[in-house]
Amino acid sequence: MENKEITFSGTVLNGLAMLVLSLIALLGSIGLIIFACVTDNGSCAAAYATTGIVMLIVDIIIMCGFVLIEPGEARVMMFFGKYRGTFTKPGYHWVNPFISVKKLSLRARNLDAEPIKVNDKAGNPVMIGMVLVWKLKDTYKAMFDIDSQTMAQSKPGEVTIGTTAAGIMNSLEQFVKIQADAALRQVAGQYAYDDGEENGSAMTLRDGSDEINKELEEKIDERLAMAGIEVVEARINYLAYAPEIAAVMLRRQQATAIIAAREKIVEGAVSMVKLALDKLSTDGVVELDEDKKAAMVSNMLVVLCSDENAQPVVNAGTLNH
Known part of the structure; x- marks a missing residue:
């Protein structure tokens, strides 16, 4: 989108200098009004009073033109409803007092x-x-x-x-x-x-x-x-x-985790059973037929995959009387 913002290019004066001048003008206007009140010359008193009042009014208008801008701030300047630009220079300034100023923050x-x-x-x-x-x-x-x-x-x-x-x-x-x-x-x-x-x-x-x-x-x-x-x-x-389905979804996540853990356990158990059978066969510890291998595999898988600790049954042989 087109950027419609422009930089304010109107008259900008040093705020401190204008403040000093406005204070001098204020004191001068007050002095003229006081002098007009104490003088005995009627015509001079009227002239001094009129000049003092005009100076005071002008000085009040001038004082409305001071603008203080901090870093990260901006002033939108409008002259009788017309956009004249945006002023962002930090400092104490004086601008045309008839310009309407809107304050905005540019900070994050x-x-x-x-x-x-x-x-x-x-x-x-x-x-x-x-x-x-x-x-x-x-x-x-x-x-x-x-x-x-x-x-x-x-x-x-x-x-x-x-x-x-x-x-x-x-x-x-x-x-x-x-x-x-x-x-x-x-x-x-x-x-x-x-x-x-x-x-x-x-x-x-x-x-x-x-x-x-x-x-x-x-x-x-x-x-x-x-x-x-x-x-x-x-x-x-x-x-x-959301709270209404949180419990159900938690159980689903738990079930997924349990299934994944079971898959890992079964994978490890099968590997251990294969290793045991290969080791027994290679070392010639015992000769097992297919039925005994199947029984051994079944027992080992039950032991390795069970949630409970295995309770071994020891075969002590046959008792002779």
Whole structure:
């Protein structure tokens, strides 16, 4: 999108110098008014009083032109409703007092969004939250392309603060929150929570963090570009199944883990049985026919794969009386 922001090119004077001049003018105007009150010459008193009053009025108008800008701040300058540019030079300045000045912050702001409930690609309800870092990039779009001055809604009985500097930034933060929430729902709905049987080897919310965070950042950046807002970073910081299915999904995960462990145990047991049979045959310890090998394999697998400790039965032979 086209950048509509321009740099303010109007008259800017040193604020400290103008402050000294305005104080001198203020003292001079007060002195003239006092002198007019104590003098006995009527015509001179009227002239001194008129001059003093005019100087005082002009001085009050001049004092309305002082602008203090800190690093990371900007002033949107408007002259009778017309945008004249954005002023960002830090310092104490004096500008045309008839220019309307709107204060904005260019500093990075952090949004820690509360987890929201969304449906993943498989239709499972999940709770997902994110953290977002953003800052203003184009002050013109922030001020005039969206309704930032009246978008901040006050509570019943409170004064609306949408036209103040804090109110404008709060309204922009609310705009960011709503758009980021919509982007998060869109991205979360494109992926499954984990790699269930129906998902295969596709990327999931749980294991595709870097790619998904990058896509989330791009989606939010697209939505906030209209407001002149730049996304510095966006990432998912909370991910869990919704409470109503959390217990069921936990049991499914436990079953998957148990099956994987059983497969590993069986694989190891078969290897040990094969090693034992090969060792007995190579060393000639005992000759086993196929039936005895089968019985030995069965017994060893039961011992090695059982959850309980084996209780051996010792064959002591036949008792002769």
